Amino acid sequence: SLTIGIVGLPNVGKSTLFNALTKNDVLAANYPFATIEPNVGVVGLPDDRLQQLAGLFGSEKILPAPVSFVDIAGLVRGASKGQGRGNAFLANIRDASAICQVVRAFSDPNVLHVDGKVSPADDIETINTELLLADLQTLEKALPRLQKEAKLKKDRAPVVAAAEAAAKLLDEGVTLYQGAAGAGIDLGLLAELHLLTTKPFLYVFNVDEAELGNAAFLDELRALVAPAEAVFMDAKIESELIDLPEDEALELLQSTGQTEPGLHQLIRVGFATLGLQTYLTAGPKEARAWVIPVGATAPEAAGVIHSDFQRGFIKAEIVSFDDLMAAGSMGAAKAAGKVRMEGKDYVMRDGDVVEFRFNV
Numbered sequence: 243s244l245t246i247g248i249v250g251l252p253n254v255g256k257s258t259l260f261n262a263l264t265k266n267d268v269l270a271a272n273y274p275f276a277t278i279e280p281n282v283g284v285v286g287l288p289d290d291r292l293q294q295l296a297g298l299f300g301s302e303k304i305l306p307a308p309v310s311f312v313d314i315a316g317l318v319r320g321a322s323k324g325q326g327r328g329n330a331f332l333a334n335i336r337d338a339s340a341i342c343q344v345v346r347a348f349s350d351p352n353v354l355h356v357d358g359k360v361s362p363a364d365d366i367e368t369i370n371t372e373l374l375l376a377d378l379q380t381l382e383k384a385l386p387r388l389q390k391e392a393k394l395k396k397d398r399a400p401v402v403a404a405a406e407a408a409a410k411l412l413d414e415g416v417t418l419y420q421g422a423a424g425a426g427i428d429l430g431l432l433a434e435l436h437l438l439t440t441k442p443f444l445y446v447f448n449v450d451e452a453e454l455g456n457a458a459f460l461d462e463l464r465a466l467v468a469p470a471e472a473v474f475m476d477a478k479i480e481s482e483l484i485d486l487p488e489d490e491a492l493e494l495l496q497s498t499g500q501t502e503p504g505l506h507q508l509i510r511v512g513f514a515t516l517g518l519q520t521y522l523t524a525g526p527k528e529a530r531a532w533v534i535p536v537g538a539t540a541p542e543a544a545g546v547i548h549s550d551f552q553r554g555f556i557k558a559e560i561v562s563f564d565d566l567m568a569a570g571s572m573g574a575a576k577a578a579g580k581v582r583m584e585g586k587d588y589v590m591r592d593g594d595v596v597e598f599r600f601n602v
């Protein structure tokens with residue numbers, strides 16, 4: 243499933259952020275979550291369209307696309323050399339589809355920085371180095387075994403070559419996500435090794451409230467991580483927002499010059515980083531968002547609801563969310579010729595409102 247791992251040095255605001263995320267029960271409302279681990283929080287992808295759809299269809303429930311966050315504790319400077327709990331964090335991070343690094347950019351002298359000074363650039367370097375080293379160690383450990391296998395089985399030779407090329411890249415300080423394609427490395431060959439830097443990285447800069455409107459400051463931080471995505475928030479304010487009634491939360495947000503909570507941005511950016519989008523279904527029971535990769539076809543989208551829908555796919559009745567809202571009802575959208583019948587080659591678009599026709 244779609245999981246974002248949260249990493250960062252101690253005392254940068256990870257727990258504050260994680261708690262704010264997981265207390266966000268406005269988003270999570272109505273989602274039938276399974277029992278989950280204490281370090282895992284599932285939140286809904288914020289999507290105003292679902293409320294509007296639910297209004298139109300009289301839906302009882304709203305089910306946003308679920309996004310999981312995992313608090314990955316224990317990644318500290320020197321973890322690869324056994325500092326802290328060493329590489330114990332690896333077990334938690336393997337299943338994440340993206341890695342979100344929280345970086346301290348707030349100044350509060352009452353909060354101790356582990357290295358004695360607030361330096362986002364240094365902190366990013368420290369964490370990224372640990373992730374690169376973790377992958378290097380994984381590769382160095384695996385290589386003798388892979389080489390032995392390649393002697394017995396010819397078809398394993400490309401795996402050895404890919405592993406050696408990957409190690410070289412990491413040695414140069416380049417993550418596999420950034421560098422593999424350019425270096426001609428087929429990461430599929432290394433999937434069995436669960437390398438961490440094959441995942442996209444994104445960054446949350448935890449800044450002082452007063453800096454949220456300081457575009458020059460934020461641009462400087464953004465430049466540290468580009469082309470990776472950066473989200474800016476004051477984690478302390480975010481955790482306060484969660485506890486306020488909606489109107490007061492909005493007031494506080496506006497007083498900091500923002501139009502939406504940083505947490506919402508983070509969920510959306512994390513989602514987009516993974517190359518995902520949603521299509522929508524609606525009826526009297528529920529208005530719901532379903533997660534598909536960008537580029538998915540109509541039968542593939544149907545398969546996300548149920549594999550039988552994909553197998554028995556006949557066609558999809560589709561109207562774009564905007565057209566549906568402009569028309570005011572499904573009937574009016576049909577009368578206006580905005581509802582299309584699409585076949586198995588149709589490539590889905592974000593915000594398609596869909597009803598599938600299928601054989602069972």
Ligand code: GDP
Nearest residue numbers: 252253254255256257258348350353476477478
């Ligand atoms: P973690 O070790 O990365 O999980 O950090 P915590 O979330 O526990 O935060 C460490 C300390 O920094 C706590 O005392 C928080 O209240 C404080 N803190 C977290 N975020 C902010 C922030 O945005 N501004 C300020 N001033 N303090 C923060």
